Amino acid sequence: MRYRQGIAPETCSGEGRAMFRRTPRVLLGAALLWGCGDKPSPDLTPPSVLLTTPREVRRQRVRLTGLAGDDTGVERLTWWLNGGEAQVLESTAAEGGRAFSLELLSRPGANTLVVRAEDAAGNVTDASTSFHVSFGPLVSAGGLHGGTVRGGQLYTWGQNTQGQLGLGDTTARPLPTVVADLSQVASIAFNSNTSLAIREDGSVWTWGANASGQLGLGTPPVDGQAHTPDTQARNRPTQVPGLTDAVSGALGFSHALVLKADGSVVAFGKNNNGQLGDGTTTDRDYPVRVLGLTDVVKLAGGSQQSMALKRDGTVWAWGNNDSGNLGQGAEDTVAHPEPAQVPGLSGVVDIASGREHMLALHTDGTVSAWGLNASGQVGNGEGGTGLEVYAPVKVVGLTDVVAVYANSNFSLALKADGTLWGFGQNFNGQLGNGQSGKDYQADPLADTAVVGLSDLRDVAAGSTFGLGLRRDGLLFGWGWNSNGSLGNDELQNNWSFAEPVKVKLP
Known part of the structure; x- marks a missing residue:
């Protein structure tokens, strides 16, 4: 037992000094504080x-x-x-x-x-x-529907023609509504009219459009027997069979990607350009393993292409390449059904995919991009028909970036100070910079910051709108509001909002 001393014994006299000589050796449970002439007192003050x-x-x-x-x-x-x-x-x-x-x-x-x-x-x-x-997003946006996770509970709003809100019907909701069928949600991924959620137990749940089997709810075929694909839309979350160790997911326009805890990837849905990465161009309504990928930490899906970021900072892409989507230095119109490393990229820490363009964030806070550039979404200071970029180039003027996002023909970059910057298509105000109808090509002199937002935690890019989740829990939307896509029932329907407005979460 250790003891602590308040006053040196030589300054004490009488009984106090005698007590100091008789150092206790049987007292347990507390240190003793010696004072001149005092009896031992225990140290009861916790750290x-x-x-x-x-x-x-x-x-x-x-x-x-x-x-x-x-x-x-x-x-x-x-x-x-x-x-x-x-x-x-x-x-x-x-x-x-x-x-x-x-x-x-x-x-x-x-x-x-x-x-x-x-x-x-x-x-x-x-x-x-x-x-x-979250190993994946806490906020996500599709064609015209959005969602966010708060305390493990999922809220959805917006267009619902295919049941993509997961509420058991096909009625649009202009206000966020809790998805009662799901709890303990860890992350979500929305795109087009399809939705996906990963629960904390590693299970995968999907709902919404399913014309290409992108919900992954089918049964693997048996040799010698006819296979009838499951292409029925679902208006409630349904568990994808056989997946119990997922950590995040990503959706393309009609296909899904799921990252497993061991760093491998499975995919399901449309596969006409090999976007499932299983070596074929056959649609799959059930999960199949993406070939040759290990140690993956992030996934992104586009129109008909897919992308993966590995822990070593390399980027891999597969699927469609008709706009140089795969970053291989050339375009072509053949399917690429197996992942290939994107040349010239290293030290990458985040990725994103739009319709046919891709973004990669480097450790130094700069961003590279490639692919379709009709609206300046690659951010190289140019934009227009026939100006595709076939290999990664640096986005002009962007530094100190910590995360990237993309959809359709626009891109968003979150900086370390919590501000959000955009470039590319802006016809519907999806860049949130207070203007609409003018595309932005990442001119460093242009005012392309999302107006009035800072301290952002997470961001989502939908087809024609954006969402930004602040660290204080407030959520904002901007861009095209149709069928409640911005989650605020006071907004005019089928109207552009070029500055962020508050999403009315309960």
């Missing part, structure tokens, strides 16, 4: 622990910092995540105590971190923080 708000880091990691203090000094720090085994927490001396920093590989959905501080007397303080981690 203090201050935790910062966790910040998401790309590729399933969360960073957290903190400070632990105690009146006699912190003896030991430990931590554990989601009830797991306790681990020693390294710290450094700082004003007020011991400073520490953690970068955690968390699970999708709800997480709880506990940090324990102990002093020499055995006093203990536990500080905990809970946070939600």
